Amino acid sequence: MEEANLPEEIIVLILSWLPVKSLLRFTCVSKRFHFIILSDPKFAKSQFQAACERKTLACRLLCSTTAPRVESLDLETPSFGDRSSVRKLKLPLRPPAGEVLPLGSCNGIVFLAFNEKIFNIWNPSTGFFKKLPDPGFSPKENELFVYGVGYLRATDDYKVVVASAGFTVDDKVEAAIFSSRADGWKTLEVDFDGSIAGQGTLLKEALHWLNDQEHEIVAFDLAQEDDEHKLRKMLPPNFHNERGRKHDIHLGVSTGGCLSLARYLRASADSIDVWVMRA
Template identity: 60%
Template sequence: MAEAHLPEEIIVNILSWLPVKSLIRFSCVSKRLHFIIFSDPKFARSQFEAACQQKTLSRRLLISISTDAPQLESLDLQTPSFGDDSPVRKLNFPLQQPRGSVRLLGSCNGLVTFCLGGEFFYIWNPSIGFFKQLPNPGLSLNKKDQIYYGFGYLSATDDYKVFLGSLNWTDNREEVEILSLRTHVWTRIQMPGDFFSFDQGILVNEALHWLSDELEHEIDVFDLAAEEFRKMDRPNFHQLDHLINLGVSFGGCLCLCGHPRAAYDSTDFWVMREYDLSAESWTKLFNLKLSNPPEVLWHYGDVYVMECCYVNEIRLVSIDHKGEEKLGMYKTEAKCLYMIPYEESLLWINQ
């Protein structure tokens, strides 16, 4: 009996429904499979869309660690052994002999943007090793009193954009630049005078979101498609009694967490199921009680990781739908500088 062979288009279709980790292993089977998995943009896109459709995207946390030389770690956010060392990967830095700290600017569709030493900008896919230097903007992240940034994808134009803003309090100089990865050109835009944000913008609905000044009742929003600033209301709780943080759910919804001042054992979780700008769009999910709360709250350090959202705070905590604490801690060997969640994908930029 003659041996039967499946047509290549059927094999490729089957492969597109497999996770990235399995596909990377299968790339060693043949040169043809290696080419399809790592070099075919149509296959990379179909695999990512299939994973989104099945809700099987593998999510990890990328962590930049401060040592003599930059170090990166990747933590699995969905492993059953969450909290021990087994889901942690030590990543090879994509640059040889890098100098300066690595500031993670944002992630989207498995691609990560970062700045090295405050001067040089890159895009990277940690899953497949794709790496590319971006044009340098007209501003530097060094010696700035306030900086904010973000990264996102626009489906209508098939374009990725990098947002970079800074405010120098000495001369009150405000600068905002946007990079389109289709044109490789930075464009300077005008920043409104009531924009008081900092650090990484949270990407939801093709817009970046930052918490504004603590005394304000709003969230600063930048629409990447229209390249316009606007405001969004926070939930209706007493602003002055809460320290709050912004995140995004695994389902792609904007999330917000807050706890009373000097009371770190109780955290309220809110979610915006239907994207809108009004306070009425927020829904309180639950209140989480920590069994072993910290004595001091640090803005940077470990990170809460929730089934519903992540928060730049104290420790890693996994919770279920009932809002119960499930698993333990993650510690780095050195000071953690920056961290962002990302999805595993085969996507890369071919411009």
Template identity: 55%
Template sequence: MDEANLPELPEEIYPLILCCLPVKSLIRFTCVSKSFHSLILSDPKFAKSQFQAARDRKSLTRRLLCAPPKAESIDLETPAFGNSSSAVTKLKVPFEDVHLLGSCNGIVLVVLDNYIFYMWNPSTGFWKKLPDREGASPSDNRLYSGFGYLPAMDDYRVFASYFDYTPDDDEIEVGTVFSSRANTWETFEYDELAVASYEGVLVNETLHWHTYYHEIVAFDLAQQQDYKMRKTLLPKYLYDKGDDIQLSGGERLHVVRVATQMTPCIDVWVMTEYGSWTKLFNLKFSGPPKERWRHTSCSVWVMETSTVFSIFTGDRDELVMIIFPENGHVDEQQDSKMFSCLKQEEIHSSGTANLYTHQMTGP
């Protein structure tokens, strides 16, 4: 059949075809026509269908977003990771200095000047400014925060904690909650918490932080008005002097201990239910020199089959992905295939980092 005589597809067929494509292809196809551009970048129904299709096919890809001073996205699943800088994509950001506060559903929460919040989709370049809190100013002392999504209500929510003062000039800790559905902030008071982590880890619509008292505090984003924090204990025998404790999310909550004083290693526990922990694995770094594995202040991300973290290698940092071995023991010399390193000179961002899914959704 001659190409000029090919029958045209009904308009309703195009979204069904396009929602089966990966994000990279969809971004390219925004240049095909105005209708494609509008459908792919501006239609929330299409974005949800594309996300659901990708999740059903288990084809959602994860990237690591780093900023500031420059915003860069690192593809953690490309074969190029560890071999060249092609795993790193530079992103355009309309601001000089942004700080990452969390990610959910492909959307990243960023803050400017400690009080101006934006939702950002790094995959599409979409930005949305949140309304300012009442009385917000650059002098606000933000303590910790978090970000999540409630699918049943189609509502993105932001939690941020600040120091405030009573009429008697007493210092108190207040929590603020933003709802994208209501487009408003609510403020509530609660007892001061000695939270050690700044960014909340999202699991099952609940944000988690660890404290200096070997506890985890949790905030359920689905709460309405009568806001409360709940607490649970960290695994026993977790702390040794000099060890670094971090939380990591996913389908379940993980606690990561990076031990550096004796035998360098990473221990990971998974929460099976609140207050109940199971040790998931232990990664021992036996490749010489042992001082190679001195951990930096970067975060650790635990995923289904690998973990990503930063190490100090003599005179520079490297971003490292380790594929989980079946026996839980990592030896750099014996099994170098477990290691994929992206040298720090290939990454031009030295600030915070967030793991996010590469998808079309928007707030």
């Protein structure tokens, strides 16, 4: 098959329309197929586009467990609590002892952090796996408190934002952004403080976090190219601690592609209020 002399783009086009199980078998056909399926980022993009056209994409929730292990949950299952909807995902290598932290995903590409220090890019469908360069965070006791992943369609560039800090108020906050096109990190001068934390919610090429202390939503524009990145701020609805009751509030994106907030009482989760911003 290696002597068929088909152009590379024709091979990629044919393979991109095959189901994942067939692709994994075809990695044993030849070295050329093995490289295209498991190591070529252009093939991953073509496969995702083909799945979009066929409308065969499934929405799954990615989470890590204490094993350490990564699992995915089918969000379209009729019974949300059914264990059959949970799929255990096998990592290409055995991670070091500690936590496997999903930083985020776009277009079927997942970004992981091992022990919050070793960063990797992974395609669970094909098995493609690559270790990213070191972002340059030196203190070993630092931990990630802000992170997020996004994709810029115009430049075909995946972006990863991370911010790290120590355990005291005097520790310096270090932030960096990774570009898949540049295959490297760039230091960020952004005022990420302790009032925001966790994974950013991606919407329209910007990551969003909820600042519960200041009662605001902050956004980081991934498309900014200048050296001084700034956080945009907006006000959420005024239902914080309504009538003295404590609520848990979570930021997300609705099925219509709009920023949303969900809240429920800490003492009782039998009902959830959802606020959706108009596009």
